[in-house]
Amino acid sequence: MTSTEQRPVWAEHAAQALAEAGYRRGGARRAILELLDEQSCALSAVEIQEALSRRNRDVSRSSVYRVMEELEEIGLLQRVEIGQGMVRYEPVRSGPGHHHHLVCDRCGRLQPFTDDGLERAIRRLSDRVPLHVSEHEIVIHGACETCAAA
Amino acid sequence: MTSTEQRPVWAEHAAQALAEAGYRRGGARRAILELLDEQSCALSAVEIQEALSRRNRDVSRSSVYRVMEELEEIGLLQRVEIGQGMVRYEPVRSGPGHHHHLVCDRCGRLQPFTDDGLERAIRRLSDRVPLHVSEHEIVIHGACETCAAA
DNA sequence: CAAAAGACGAGACACGGTCTTATAAAGGAT
DNA sequence: ATCCTTTATAAGACCGTGTCTCGTCTTTTG
Structure with missing residues (x-):
């Protein structure tokens, strides 16, 4: 997307x-x-x-x-x-x-992604939680395909 | 929880x-x-x-x-x-x-939370995404109740 | 109790980021 | 076009957080 x-x-x-x-x-x-x-x-x-x-x-x-x-x-x-x-x-x-990021912890590469399920979960969460949510920026860490292969 | x-x-x-x-x-x-x-x-x-x-x-x-x-x-x-x-x-x-955190950007207060919907969304995401996910730690920013009131 | 291994403290160092200040450039007025 | 005021820029001092080194002190083990 x-x-x-x-x-x-x-x-x-x-x-x-x-x-x-x-x-x-x-x-x-x-x-x-x-x-x-x-x-x-x-x-x-x-x-x-x-x-x-x-x-x-x-x-x-x-x-x-x-x-x-x-x-x-x-x-x-x-x-x-x-x-x-x-x-x-x-x-x-x-x-x-609006989108979030995947970070490869080995090479530092950054890729954007969007996910409706995630957004929905966060929206629901925001209503329920004792915090007036201003923004969210989610960063998921791991190893990208290139690095994982090596 | x-x-x-x-x-x-x-x-x-x-x-x-x-x-x-x-x-x-x-x-x-x-x-x-x-x-x-x-x-x-x-x-x-x-x-x-x-x-x-x-x-x-x-x-x-x-x-x-x-x-x-x-x-x-x-x-x-x-x-x-x-x-x-x-x-x-x-x-x-x-x-x-396993839990994540809400950060109040004004007073710096930190509160833990867990959310199954969020975890599910991330699990689904992890399978679909071009990254070998190692961990995720989600931090949501906003204003806590005390600070929002003031 | 003595020797060896590990824990500790002090301070040098690295690095990302901020602040200060003098100089250069931009925009407006004439 | 040129002068004047204002803003943008460069250079480098400075700061905070975290790392590394190394000498000293403490714990453990024999």
């Missing part, structure tokens, strides 16, 4: 949303936006910095974190906590696009 | 399990065991160190982490990642006692 692809549009869409939110344009942000748009898998702050550095478009650490914050604020980016204090970020491409 | 209470026994039980696993006795471990047994809510490494320090039973950072590792190894302790890179530890009191 992978959602509709509209890869090359996100960066533009994001830039526009940013502008509407009152942000000015800037090189670092632009570069980060483009990078995120290309990559389909979620990246960590460090990975983003390194990837850009490799294409001679160095960006400071502060910029990465600042831009991540801005993008998350406007809802263009989703933080995914993959455990051990590691955090990755991925573009939110189409509308809400 | 809160499991049977046997609070003051855990430390003893743990000490015995540790001994059977070939560990020697030592002051730091003893102190940590007792502290964990008293507290009902999960504690972070820092909180453990501070709590012990307050009762003039200083313990080194290394010891805290080492003991946590040992206890988790034997299955007497469960790591709970509550987000933002924060980790807390809680005693596993009775048998397997």
Whole structure:
């Protein structure tokens, strides 16, 4: 149930949303936006910095974190906590696009998934539980096919 | 479905399990065991160190982490990642006692819960998904009753 | 009680992330 | 176009959590 692809549009869409939110344009942000748009898998702050550095478009650490914050604020980016204090970020491409993640504990690979049964279970749970549920982000750990084979 | 209470026994039980696993006795471990047994809510490494320090039973950072590792190894302790890179530890009191956690994002309070519907959904999911699932620990975020009221 | 093995503490180190500050660039007004 | 104000960026100091090392102290065992 992978959602509709509209890869090359996100960066533009994001830039526009940013502008509407009152942000000015800037090189670092632009570069980060483009990078995120290309990559389909979620990246960590460090990975983003390194990837850009490799294409001679160095960006400071502060910029990465600042831009991540801005993008998350406007809802263009989703933080995914993959455990051990590691955090990755991925573009939110189409509308809400609610989904969860599978993390391979060996290679660190991240794959999205959606599951109606799971959502239903959580919705039911939310009503019954002594907590005003704001959000849920489920991360399931294991070994991906490649790693499990090896 | 809160499991049977046997609070003051855990430390003893743990000490015995540790001994059977070939560990020697030592002051730091003893102190940590007792502290964990008293507290009902999960504690972070820092909180453990501070709590012990307050009762003039200083313990080194290394010891805290080492003991946590040992206890988790034997299955007497469960790591709970509550987000933002924060980790807390809680005693596993009775048998397997599989459960998940609700985290209040305002006060940090942690409450355990179990849900059969959720477990079923995850089991079904595990079969269908391209990942050899090793474990799952679900953390649901929100505001607890006290905080939501305020 | 002595030797060996393990537990402990102190502190150096690693790493992800935050904060500060000076500089550079963008947008608006003229 | 140019000046001026405001925001974005880079560099690097700083912080917190967790890891590693190593010397010392304690428990166990013979």
